[in-house]
Amino acid sequence: MQIIRKLSPLREALGTIRQSKSTLGLVPTMGALHSGHMQLVETARAQCDAVVVSIFVNPTQFGEGEDLDAYPRQEAADAALLETAEVDLIWAPTVDQVYPDGFATNIGVSGVSTGLCGGSRPGHFDGVATIVAKLFNQIRPDAAFFGEKDYQQLAVIRRMARDLDFTHDIVGVPTVRDHDGLALSSRNAYLTPTQRDQAVALPDTMREAASTISNGGDVASILDGAKAKLLASGFQNVDYFELRNAETLENMTVFDKPARLLAAAHIGSTRLIDNIAVA
Ligand code: PAF
Numbered sequence: 001m002q003i004i005r006k007l008s009p010l011r012e013a014l015g016t017i018r019q020s021k022s023t024l025g026l027v028p029t030m031g032a033l034h035s036g037h038m039q040l041v042e043t044a045r046a047q048c049d050a051v052v053v054s055i056f057v058n059p060t061q062f063g064e065g066e067d068l069d070a071y072p073r074q075e076a077a078d079a080a081l082l083e084t085a086e087v088d089l090i091w092a093p094t095v096d097q098v099y100p101d102g103f104a105t106n107i108g109v110s111g112v113s114t115g116l117c118g119g120s121r122p123g124h125f126d127g128v129a130t131i132v133a134k135l136f137n138q139i140r141p142d143a144a145f146f147g148e149k150d151y152q153q154l155a156v157i158r159r160m161a162r163d164l165d166f167t168h169d170i171v172g173v174p175t176v177r178d179h180d181g182l183a184l185s186s187r188n189a190y191l192t193p194t195q196r197d198q199a200v201a202l203p204d205t206m207r208e209a210a211s212t213i214s215n216g217g218d219v220a221s222i223l224d225g226a227k228a229k230l231l232a233s234g235f236q237n238v239d240y241f242e243l244r245n246a247e248t249l250e251n252m253t254v255f256d257k258p259a260r261l262l263a264a265a266h267i268g269s270t271r272l273i274d275n276i277a278v279a
Contacts, residue, residue, distance in 0.1 A: 001083050003075075003090045007097050010138065013089055014052075021049035021088075026141035028132060031055040032072035032186035033081050036176040040145040041085045043173050052139050053082055054091040056098065061127030072186055091139065098134060107133050109163070112155040112249045116262055117273065120239045128153055129160045136166050143169040147176075149183050151262055151275040155249050175274075177203065183274050190270040198234030199267055202274050205229050206261050209241075210278045213255050219243055220253065230265050239264035239271070246277065 004010045017024065025048030027040045044051045055078060062068035075092065082090055106126050113125040136144065146154050154172050161170050176184045181203035182196075191199060209226040213219055227238045244251060246258035259278040264271060 001079070001087055001089065003079060003092055005092055005094050005097065007093070007138065010091060010093075014139065017050045017052075017088055023048040023050070023142040024139070025051045026135065026139045026144040027051065027053045028135050028144065028146070029053060029055055030057045030071065030186070031078050032074055032189070033078045034176075034184045034186060036147055036149060036184035038081060038085060039176045040147060040173050041082065041087060043171065044143070044145045045086065047171070048141075048143055050088045051086075052089045052091055052141065053087050054093075054135055054139070056091075056093055056131070056135075058098075058127060058131040059095065060099070060130060061124050063121055063123060066121070067187075072189060091135075098131065106130055107160060107164075109156045109160050112152065112159050115251070116152050116240055116242065116244070116249070117264060118152065120264065125153070125156045129156055132157050133160060133164060133166075136161070136168070141168050143171055145171045145173055148172045148275070149175040149185065150273070151260060152249060155247075181207070183272075185272065187270050187272065191267065195234065195267045195270065199272060201230055201233035201235065202263065202265060202272055203276075205233075206263060206274055206276045210261050210276050213243065213259070213261070213278050216255070219255055226263075230263075235265040235267050237266050239266070241265075243278065 002013055004013055025044035027044050029037050057071050059068055079090060107129040108126045109129050118125050146157060148154060158170050178184060180200045182200050205226045209222050212222050223241050227241045230238050241263040244260050244262055246260040252259055260275055261278055262275040264273040
């Protein structure tokens, strides 16, 4: 397995892979890999002949005061995991390979980027859409794999890919959860043991709210009750706890299918997100 940091050897290596393997899967990541990422890699392995994993902590998707500098970086451990998973190539570009001097292009996806994480992290999805479009052009995969854990991100990428005529598959992979239901995330590493225990209130509250909504309860009061429950369980504030159309992400005040509950809340200085289908 090669680790490549510059565009020119990347093109050469991709050319060699393409000579013997007919389908190529891309798993874009920012490293600090956990079982959730490895599930993406396994899904890619099952569906494609070759798998490329990108590791790039993308500065343009972090806002001021967010955790860019503190974001966990552990490339050697990541590479060991990916080697065992039989990944063909790691694309770990230096910042200048992605954003050369004078870089001036921004991809903004309106509609699906509005509100939710787009509301509390202005500019975040522009950074995501721009880097992902660049990765698609650099790797030219047949399929790209993203976790449903970042549900709004997946919706933004699907919209961007349709709008910009990327024709490869965008595959959404279900969220991987810890034994107690907490969605796996690189940010869980920031939680103290007490916060980690309290954090399980997020998936518990979401499951309960999803079931009450699908049983015909009043959406607004269920959402209010869920926020209050999170605050009473140790979360310091709730960025959002909303019911949305699962495809367009339009706000939903009366339950209709397909629907998705999405939430983001702070525990200590850590912001956790989660989402769940309302069937
Ligand atoms: O989900 C992530 O890890 C990142 O947002 C992504 C898709 C790799 C873009 O930097």
